[in-house]
Amino acid sequence: MQAGQLLNLKNLHVGYKSSSGNQKCIAGPINTQMHAGELICLLGPNGSGKSTLIRTIAGLQSPLEGDAELDGVNVKKLKPADLARKLSLVLTDSVRAGNLDVLSLISLGRYPYSGWLGGLNTDDRRIIKWAIESTHTEQFVNRKVNQLSDGECQKVMLARALAQDTPLIILDEPTAHLDLPSRIDLMRLLHQLARDTNKGILLSTHELDLALQVADKIWLLKPDRKLECGTPEDLVLNGTFESAFDKEGILFDKTTGSFNIHPVGEREISVFGEGAAAFWTKRALLRQGYIVKSGGIDSDVVISDLPDGPRWLLRKKGVRTEVESISEMMAYLVIKS
Numbered sequence: 001m002q003a004g005q006l007l008n009l010k011n012l013h014v015g016y017k018s019s020s021g022n023q024k025c026i027a028g029p030i031n032t033q034m035h036a037g038e039l040i041c042l043l044g045p046n047g048s049g050k051s052t053l054i055r056t057i058a059g060l061q062s063p064l065e066g067d068a069e070l071d072g073v074n075v076k077k078l079k080p081a082d083l084a085r086k087l088s089l090v091l092t093d094s095v096r097a098g099n100l101d102v103l104s105l106i107s108l109g110r111y112p113y114s115g116w117l118g119g120l121n122t123d124d125r126r127i128i129k130w131a132i133e134s135t136h137t138e139q140f141v142n143r144k145v146n147q148l149s150d151g152e153c154q155k156v157m158l159a160r161a162l163a164q165d166t167p168l169i170i171l172d173e174p175t176a177h178l179d180l181p182s183r184i185d186l187m188r189l190l191h192q193l194a195r196d197t198n199k200g201i202l203l204s205t206h207e208l209d210l211a212l213q214v215a216d217k218i219w220l221l222k223p224d225r226k227l228e229c230g231t232p233e234d235l236v237l238n239g240t241f242e243s244a245f246d247k248e249g250i251l252f253d254k255t256t257g258s259f260n261i262h263p264v265g266e267r268e269i270s271v272f273g274e275g276a277a278a279f280w281t282k283r284a285l286l287r288q289g290y291i292v293k294s295g296g297i298d299s300d301v302v303i304s305d306l307p308d309g310p311r312w313l314l315r316k317k318g319v320r321t322e323v324e325s326i327s328e329m330m331a332y333l334v335i336k337s
C-alpha cells in the first residue's frame with residue numbers, strides 16, 4: 001500500500017439487488033485511490049450514483065463486486081466501531097435532533113472512543129474544543145440544534161465529524177440546502193481543513209464551479225457508469241468535464257471555467273477593451289444573442305476606462321456614437337440593428 005493512501009477502490013461495482021436477486025449496477029468498475037490531505041469532489045448528474053458510491057465506501061451497503069479498502073483493510077471486514085475510527089460520514093439530511101444542544105451533538109463524535117454512555121476524558125474535551133474552533137462554531141455551542149440555519153447546521157455536523165477524529169471524512173452534498181455565501185464558506189472551510197489536518201475529505205456536490213476551484217481531484221461519474229478521476233484542470237483541458245455536462249443550450253466555456261446558459265447567437269459583434277467593464281459588456285451582448293469577438297481599436301464596441309467611469313464608443317454602419325452605460329449601449333444597438 002502506498003504511503004498516505006486512505007482509500008483504495010478495486011474493481012468496485014456499486015448498485016442494488018432486487019428481491020428477485022437481479023442486480024442493478026449503478027456505477028463501475030471503479031479503480032481509484034485517495035490519499036491523506038486530498039480534497040476530492042465527487043460530481044455527476046442526479047441519479048448517477050454519488051450517494052450509492054458514498055454509502056458503499058462507508059460500509060452502509062455492500063458492493064455488487066470488487067472491494068473498497070480503508071487503510072488497507074476491506075470495509076466489509078471492519079467492525080462498526082473500527083470503521084467509525086477510520087471514517088466519519090455527514091449526510092445531507094442529517095437528523096435535526098430537536099432538543100439536543102450543539103455541544104452535545106458535537107461531543108457525540110467521540111462515541112467510537114468513549115462509547116454511548118462513556119464519560120469524556122481530557123483528550124476527548126481537547127479534540128471537541130479543536131473541532132469547534134476549526135469550524136468556527138463557538139457562537140452556536142449553547143444553542144439547540146433546531147435553532148440553527150442550514151449553513152450553521154452543516155458546520156456543526158462537520159464539527160461532529162472532526163470530533164470523531166478519523167483520517168477520512170465523507171460528506172454527501174453538504175452544500176445542498178445552502179445559500180451562495182454559505183456554500184462558498186463551507187467549501188473554503190473544507191479546503192482549509194484538508195490542508196491543515198492532512199485528513200482526506202470526499203464530498204459529493206453539484207457546485208461545479210466551486211469544485212473546480214477547491215478540489216485537488218475530481219471524481220466524475222459519467223453516463224457510461226465509469227468514474228473519471230483527475231485534477232480539475234486536466235479534466236477541463238481534455239474535454240471530460242465539458243462532455244459530462246453537455247446539455248443542449250448549456251455550454252461549458254474552457255477559457256473562463258464557467259457555464260454559459262445562453263444559446264450561441266447569430267450576429268457577430270467585435271469588442272475592444274479590458275477589465276470589469278469589458279467583461280460585463282460581453283456578458284450583456286451574449287445575453288442578447290450576439291457572437292462576441294475580441295477586436296482591435298476599430299471594433300464595433302470600444303470600451304475606455306476613464307477616471308470618472310467607463311465609456312462605450314459604438315460604431316454602427318459607419319456612424320460613431322458614445323454612451324455612458326450598458327443599457328444605453330443595448331438600446332442603441334437594438335434600434336440601429
Ligand code: ADP
Pocket residue numbers: 016024026044045046047048049050051052053
Ligand atoms: P445520486 O446521489 O448521484 O443522485 P443515487 O446514488 O442516489 O444518485 O442513485 C443512483 C441510482 O440508484 C438512481 O437511479 C436511483 O433510482 C437508484 N437507487 C437509489 N436507491 C435505490 C434502492 N434502494 N434500490 C434500488 N435503486 C436505488
Ligand code: MG
Pocket residue numbers: 050051052172173
Ligand atoms: Mg445523492
